[in-house]
Amino acid sequence: MYSVIAYTGLGTNLVSIMRGNLILLSGNKLLKLLRRFRFSQRHNIRLFCGIRLSINITEIIVKISILIALFIAVVSFGDVIDLSDGGSYSGGEINFENGKFVLDGETFDREEVSRIIIGKPADIETQKAPIAEAYAEMATAPEILLEAAENAESKYPDAAGIVIIDHGTNILRENGTRVYRYHFAGKILKSSKLHWGQSARYFEDGRSRARILFERTITPENEHFWWDTTQYTITEPSEGGVFFDYGKTYSAMFPQVSVGSIVEYISESETYNPFDKNFFTPYFYFQDDVPTLESRCTVIIPKDRELNFRNYNWPNGNDSPTITETETTRVYEWVVENSPPFIEEIKAPSYGDLVPRYDATLFQNWDYIYDWLGELQRNRMVATPEIKSVVAEIVEGATDMPDSINRIYIWVQQEIHYISIKGSVASGETGHTAKWTFEKKYGDCTDKSILLATMLREIGVEAYPIIVMTNDEEDVPRDIPDLSGNHAITLAIVDGKRYFLDATTTSYNFPYFRSDCVGVTYVCALCRDWDTVYTPTPDENAIHIEINATLDIEGNLTADYISSLVGDYEGSYRGYWEYRQADRRGVIMQDWISYIIPGAQVTDWSLPGVDDLSVPFQERVSFRVPKYTITAGDLWIIKIPQIEKDYQFEEVSLAKRRFPIEYTAPYKMSHKITIEIPEDFAIEYLPGNIELDNPYTAYRANYRKEGDSIIFEDEYRLKKRIVPVEDYKSYKKFCRSVSEYARKQVFLRSE
Structure with a gap:
């Protein structure tokens, strides 16, 4: 569904520089938009194509060729070299030979050059009106959109929206510049999809540009409203926190959008100065969280070039891409029709690991x-x-x-x-x-x-x-x-x-x-x-929790809690507390201990090693729980603190799964909990021991009595990150067994 194509930086959340070929987007913001908010934000950042729903590949090639011709008619291209001394040279195509830039026979040392611009465009203002008008003529016939939406609504009555057209086209020119066009049409059925009525495109001066070629709204009353192409804003990105971005955002709002509206647009992004002409790596995702009637992605490259591509999660029987040729181009086309809504599952792999998609590049090897x-x-x-x-x-x-x-x-x-x-x-x-x-x-x-x-x-x-x-x-x-x-x-x-x-x-x-x-x-x-x-072993990523508690004759519990950590557990826990304000740590500690042990009241706490990596990090908490026991006549019923919370396994709540379970890393979690009981009470019942094992996890636990104390010890080991669907049934049985054991209670009787 998304095809974004070049970007400026890795940042904390580096996005692939090769994963596209057009807009320069900050790595961090692109990742968050495309992946972390892949559904709620997807149409705000969609890009650009111009293909009608009802046309075939031959018509696509013809129409795109016409549009390219129109585009070239109004845009003049030529490479430019800007020099450090303020001079500027323009002409044909820049080459890099023997350590020097060459432009129309003139040579320039690298030290002389401050910037190169490949294919500098003419003034954008002179291009806006004719291109918008030409593309508006490609708007889909309203009756096609209305009929398609109506048919899909009857099949998916609870859908928040219907994606009718989801078409992307990548065009690589002979000179290495490239265009990406996106054509979208969808019906908004719930307020959660009203964001389809706004668009924003990122671009960077001197390298790329982005614009919306047309937008229109068909209201529930069948009124048609066209976007005024002069009504757009260009804004500088905000700077805050630890991220600073370059570039600008081109944005526009659809007219008269409401629930029940159909919106359609074509947008375009062009990279006229690619950072490297050899990098061209289109990709596309073919499913969304709402029904999608047709997803189509077309890649058009010079005939003497060849894509190296890979399909992922491709539907059975779909032989995409089809590959055709014209006199000057090679055309690849991927199509997926009638995709049902994508429904996420707890702890499933990433969206891109589960939906149909492809990646492509011009490179045949890594050299x-x-x-x-x-x-x-x-x-x-x-x-x-x-x-x-x-x-x-x-x-x-x-x-x-x-x-x-x-x-x-x-x-x-x-x-x-x-x-x-x-x-x-x-x-x-x-x-x-x-x-x-x-x-x-x-x-x-x-x-x-x-x-x-x-x-x-x-x-x-x-x-x-x-x-x-x-x-x-x-x-x-x-x-x-x-x-x-x-x-x-x-x-x-x-x-x-x-x-x-x-x-x-x-x-x-x-x-x-x-x-x-x-x-x-x-x-x-x-x-x-x-x-x-x-991949570390469970012992290299571990947490051990020790609780030493005392029950008094009134059933009140006083306890000392210590967590000792290894590996990512230690680093991430230390990092969490390090970034909490010192005067807030006590409040956070109280909230946390109250969650894992309801009713607990913190009396003291410390975080040794939080500011000193030479000291092993621990969480130390002293707390009190009034009336911790449940009384039934002369019986006291007690739960072992924290254990039930640690073994809830929400990922096995489904009767069946369509996707694997994926954890971040193997780990080990162990507990030793000692509860000293009053002299006037005897142990009536202790749960038995348990030992379970499978290829993915292992668990063992035991209860015992030592003097006047009950001691519980256990160890849980996650041995592999991923549990495949075919083993879900047995894995679910394992997790349920651990959860049931963690809920067991101890019975004491007064003497």
Whole structure:
């Protein structure tokens, strides 16, 4: 459903620079819009095509050829070189030969050039009216839209909307510039889809432009309202928090939109100055959270080029794409018809792992990407004398290599503040130089990964910045050259073993890193390789909870709670508390302990190690629970604190699942809970022991009596991240058994 095509930066949530070919979008904002809010925001950021519902591929080619001709008739293109001294040269096509730029026979050293513009357009104002008028003629016949919507409504009476037309077209020109057009029509059936009545497009001056070619609304009363093409706004992006974006947003509102309206539009994005003419990587998603009658994506490239593509989750019997040729072009077309609503499931894989989609590129192997990205990264990984001096100070007195690595790892996390600020694709994808980040004392994930790798190399560690797509997003197999990612981390190789470090955090010790990077593929351009990030064992990502409690003769419980953590558990818990204001921590602690142990009243608490990574982090809480026991005559009934809350397993609430269960990372959770009972009470009943095991999880627990105390101990191990659908039934039975055991109670009788 989405086809966004180029963007400016990785940021914390790097979006693939290759995943499109048009608009330059901030990596962080694009990721959040397209993926985190993939349904509620999807039509606000849709892009651009111009194909009617009722035409076939031949008609598409003819109509698009006419439109391209119209477009060229009103736009003149020529490459431009701007020089550092203020001069400017324009002409034909820029080439890069023997380390120099060449334009119409003139040569320019790289140091002389401040900017190149490939295919600079004529004034946008002269293009607006005729192109809008031409595209408006391609609006779908109202009777087709009305009939299609009516038929779909009868089949899906509870739908919030009906997507009638979902067409995207990518056009790659001979000179490397490219256009992406999107044609959408849909009927709004509930207020949750009123956002279909507004559009926003991001563009960057000097590189791309975006616009809406026509918008119209068909009201429930069958009145037709056309958008006035002069009524749009261009706004600068807001700057706040730790993200700073370049570029502008072109936005417009549909006229007279209400529930029951049909909206239709064609939008267009053009990259007239691509960061690299060789990168062209269209992609498309073919399903939504509402019924979609027809999704179609067309890719048109010069005839002498060939797409390297991969289909995912493709419907049985669908042989897309069809491939046809004209005299000058090769045309690929993917079509999916009558898609039912996509319904999410708890802890399912990402949307892109479940719906029909394709990825494509012009690259047949990784060589060009490795060369391009590797050179950019290598040039940034230069240790200045100041960096060398600080590294020496950091590691002075270190006991061994792991201690030295840890000191540098912590320094980059805590001394380089996370702020994303990008001004070009080069800085967006490969970070600023190590010198820049070191001196500025801030940067984003790419900047921090570059600096960390540079500093580690100064102590003899083989280290590289790498690109990943975190495991809360779609899987990127990399079997076709695909630089997609939303994050950058650092690979360190010590004695032949690979370690993965994420310097965007502030709270992790070596060798641990964020669990959302576990098990994903990564690209290491400097290694000229791609591989998979290490998956830790449950013992390397663990939490142990110990509660020592006393019941008094009135049934009141007093207790001390200690949580001890390892790996991502420690780093993420420490990071959570680190960012809470000190005067709010007590309130948060009370709310949390009240949730896991209803009625608990915190009497004291502390967080050793929260501000000092050399001290193991713990959560320590003392609390009191009045009238903790349930009384039935001379019997006391007690629950073991916290256990029931820890084993609820919402992911197995469905009778059947259509999608696998996906966890972030393997982990271990264990408890030791000791309850001292009053002298005048004896144990009437203790639950028996349990031991369960399957390929994905294991659980064991036992109760015992020691002196005047009841002791409960257990251990839960998640061994694999993903539980496939075919094993859901047995996995659900396992989880239910653990939940039922966790709800068991202890009975005491007064003597």
